[in-house]
Structures are given as structure tokens and as C-alpha cells.
Amino acid sequence: xxTVTQSQPEMSVQExxxxxxxxxxxxxxxxxxxxxxxxPPSRQMILVIRQEAYKQQNATENRFSVNFQKAAKSxxxxxxxxxxxxxxxxxxxxxxxxxxxxxxxxxxxxxxP
Amino acid sequence: xxxxxxxxxxxxxxxxxxxxxxCEQHLGxxxxxxxxxSAKKPLELMFVYNFKEQTENNSVPSRFSPECPxxxxxxxxxxxxxxxxxxxxxxASSQEPGHPFAVELFFGEGSRLTVL
Numbered sequence: 001x002x003t004v005t006q007s008q009p010e011m012s013v014q015e016x017x018x019x020x021x022x023x024x025x026x027x028x029x030x031x032x033x034x035x036x037x038x039x040p041p042s043r044q045m046i047l048v049i050r051q052e053a054y055k056q057q058n059a060t061e062n063r064f065s066v067n068f069q070k071a072a073k074s075x076x077x078x079x080x081x082x083x084x085x086x087x088x089x090x091x092x093x094x095x096x097x098x099x100x101x102x103x104x105x106x107x108x109x110x111x112x113p
Numbered sequence: 114x115x116x117x118x119x120x121x122x123x124x125x126x127x128x129x130x131x132x133x134x135x136c137e138q139h140l141g142x143x144x145x146x147x148x149x150x151s152a153k154k155p156l157e158l159m160f161v162y163n164f165k166e167q168t169e170n171n172s173v174p175s176r177f178s179p180e181c182p183x184x185x186x187x188x189x190x191x192x193x194x195x196x197x198x199x200x201x202x203x204x205a206s207s208q209e210p211g212h213p214f215a216v217e218l219f220f221g222e223g224s225r226l227t228v229l
Contacts, residue, residue, distance in 0.1 A: 009153070045203065100169065101218060
């Protein structure tokens with residue numbers, strides 16, 4: 001079975017500090033896409049960052065970067081210089097080669113002013 | 114116009130009511146999805162429509178009935194629901210559902226459903 005696990009239901013970070021959200025997965029596939037989605041209190045989920053499994057270089061989008069460890073099946077999200085607007089639920093998700101995304105249970109991130 | 118619009122934002126219904134959720138996307142996408150979001154659970158994919166044709170029904174009870182009249186509109190008809198169906202229902206769209214390994218979803222804000 002293909003599963004996604006986010007072991008941190010809640011995280012908090014001081015404003016301007018760095019925080020890392022964890023995600024692990026299990027699959028027998030070798031090629032897939034990985035995503036981090038953000039769901040702010042307004043509820044509209046938006047894509048934060050995307051990583052192709054065949055690429056060794058970790059994806060980066062401004063203050064957001066991933067640490068992709070394929071052998072360990074780990075896909076963590078690092079947020080640098082945290083801002084109040086980063087407060088949200090964060091979901092990691094995977095596309096294992098079909099039209100469906102498999103999501104984790106999410107991590108609620110709180111930013112402490 | 115926002116990319117994906119859902120109405121209503123909130124809905125309270127009794128178990129014998131019939132109601133519908135509506136989703137409209139203005140992104141020119143070919144695929145639309147219904148997801149159920151419950152607390153402390155992963156998002157559950159319910160239905161997928163690709164070019165108006167249903168391509169996925171993830172063992173959803175028949176009290177949920179989807180309708181996709183065209184690639185821009187998606188409905189979820191609700192009938193004889195149970196209290197455990199209370200959740201946030203999210204609509205999403207994507208450009209190329211069959212494109213391998215590259216699904217990126219664009220979500221609406223969701224419809225919060227409460228079944229009494």
C-alpha cells in the first residue's frame with residue numbers, strides 16, 4: 001500500500017525563525033511527484049512547492065525548500081524566516097503515477113509573534 | 114473571479130434533506146475532483162471527472178451523487194446523509210489528469226457541511 005505519514009500534528013515557531021515539517025511515505029514506485037500544500041484559515045489550499053522524484057536537486061521556492069531523501073522515503077519542508085502569514089495547515093502529498101494525489105494528515109503550524 | 118469557486122460555503126441539513134454543493138472552475142482545466150476533509154484524517158478522494166466523464170469513484174456511498182455537466186462545473190448532490198458525513202468538502206481541478214506524475218490541484222475554499 002502507498003501511504004503518507006505526517007507525524008507532527010502541530011508545530012510552532014517564533015517569527016523570523018526556521019521550522020522543518022516532516023513527511024515520510026511508503027511506495028514501491030520509482031518515479032513520482034511530491035508536493036507540499038498549504039491550507040490557511042480561509043481554507044483554500046494552495047501549492048507551496050513541488051519535487052520530482054527523479055531529480056536529485058532539492059526544490060526551492062523563495063523561503064520554502066524541501067529536503068528530499070529518496071532512499072529514506074522522506075520529504076520534509078523547511079520554512080525560513082517564518083512570517084505570520086505562514087500560519088496554516090500543511091499537507092504533503094504524492095502522485096504515484098496516476099491521476100490521484102495521496103495526502104498526509106497535515107501539520108498545523110503556528111507562528112509566534 | 115477566483116480559480117475555483119464553491120457554493121455554499123456553509124450548509125446545515127437534516128438527515129432527510131436533499132441539497133447540492135456546487136463547484137465552478139475558471140481555469141480552463143479538464144479534470145475536476147471532490148475531496149472530503151475530516152479532522153485528523155487525510156483528505157479522502159471521492160470522485161474524479163475527466164472531460165465530464167467519471168473516472169474515479171472511491172467507494173463512496175450512494176447518498177453522495179456527483180454530476181459534471183461540463184468541464185467547468187461539478188455538483189455533489191446530497192441525500193439522506195448521516196451525521197458522520199459532516200465535513201469540509203473540497204472541490205479541485207487540474208489541467209491534465211492523465212499526465213503522468215504531474216498532477217497539480219487547484220482547490221476551492223470548500224463547503225462546510227453539518228448533518229444534524
